[in-house]
Amino acid sequence: MKLVYIVVRPSKVEVVKSALSAIKINGATLFDVRGFGSSKGHTSSYRGSEYVTDTNPKGMLMVACNDDDVPNIIEAVRDVANTGSIGDGKIFVNELTDVIRIRTGETGEDALLEKNDD
């Protein structure tokens, strides 16, 4: 199993969510996050003085999935979240050792999201 963190532009969160649904990934945890990377923040003006915001807001989706789903997720996200500009975000893929469904006590792959077509 894998735990995938998908960091995208805030404006792309909704379309990424839809794209995941389209490939039968029917659950994710969403975070509002801030960060910096290739895009180093931006300069704004307030009452005639400039100031620098050195982090940018991003949306992050956390998805737990089977190993097989990872390539599909990457493809689906890149399809909709890629604008070709700096600041499109990153996908982080981690090993996931266990999952427990609180309601039933199921563990491992049984506790992962049920597919709609099951």
Place this chain on the structure above:
Amino acid sequence: MTEMEFALNTFYLVLSGAFVMWMAAGFTMLEAGLVRSKNVSEIVTKNLGLYSIACVMYLACGFYLMYPGDDVINAYLPGMGTTWGISLAGLTANYDLGYSDAADFFFQVVFVATAMSIVSGAVAERMRLIPFFIFAVVMTGFIYPVQGYWKWGGGWLDAIGYTDFAGSGVVHLCGASAALAAVLILGARSGKYGADGSVTVMRGSNIPIAALGAFILWLGWFGFNGGSQLAVHTVDNANAVAQVFLNTNAAAAGGVLGAIIISKILTGKMDVTMGINGAIAGLVAITAAPDTPSGGLATIIGAIGGVIVYFSVVFFDSVLKVDDPVGAISAHGTVGVWGIMATPLSGAGAFGTQAIGAVSIFLWTFITAGATLLVIKAIMGLRPTLEDEMEGMDASEVGVSAYPEFSE
């Protein structure tokens, strides 16, 4: 004068006073929106308290000092007395003023609160409540009434022909002069200016609330300027009142446009906080003579005020390094001077006497307010500890946070 005329004027004056009272809400919202969220409850408390102190002190001695009648020492110093236990309504048996004396008191008391509100915005986020309220006692009970006597109470400024219809000088420049003294003695908010001369931007926490405050002030100003005609019982007075309303509104609109256009030209963006200051600047600019200009000239006077306030805010903030979180010194002081000096444009007052008025109001208020604050500072200090300031004064002074779900 008939009883009906007397009643009409009295009704007009108390209603105007109620409009001006509502400006306290305007200042509160304006300041709450332009400070950081950790100091919002504190600034609301300051505004509640200062308004109430102004009402008590004006009754205790302020009104008597400002309108002493024949009880004067000379043209510079009024006699000392109180209106605390006097039923002001009973004083007017012969319709001398054309309206009830109690209505006159009510209309005037809300003006002193306006002057004091100007100070609270400038010292925002770094002055403790108790020293601020002690200063409010002296400011509203003594400092404001004495220079008010100079003009509206029949003192020396009135005698030389200084023109100030509703108080660009007596109210707004006075408040801003005290604000400047306070800010110079207090110093800037911690972290505002770096040792290397850098300026840290501290953004306001709630722009819609600040804009609501500006619109409330705009509404209240119709009472402020319109009521200052003091009568509406004849065709001439009614026409004058209507022209004052028209011009007050036109100048505010001009002020907004002046400020947002200059902001767009210089920074590429229409800074909404500058537009808010522009509205107030337009209103302050027209207040010295809202009755004499045409609507077009009033718009221009307001628009120039809006441009002035932009440059004044930047100049104080970035060049002089005088930290005024809401731009009160610029909107009421710098533009107050512009309003005083602009009265000859519509044939009211003369340049020289207007300058004497501006300089004397500034010096009196700046010096007496500064001295008062230095004494308070020596006794109890003015600022919170650095730790309390960083934590926010909602926690250290009020114990109630304005937006708990965001800050906790």
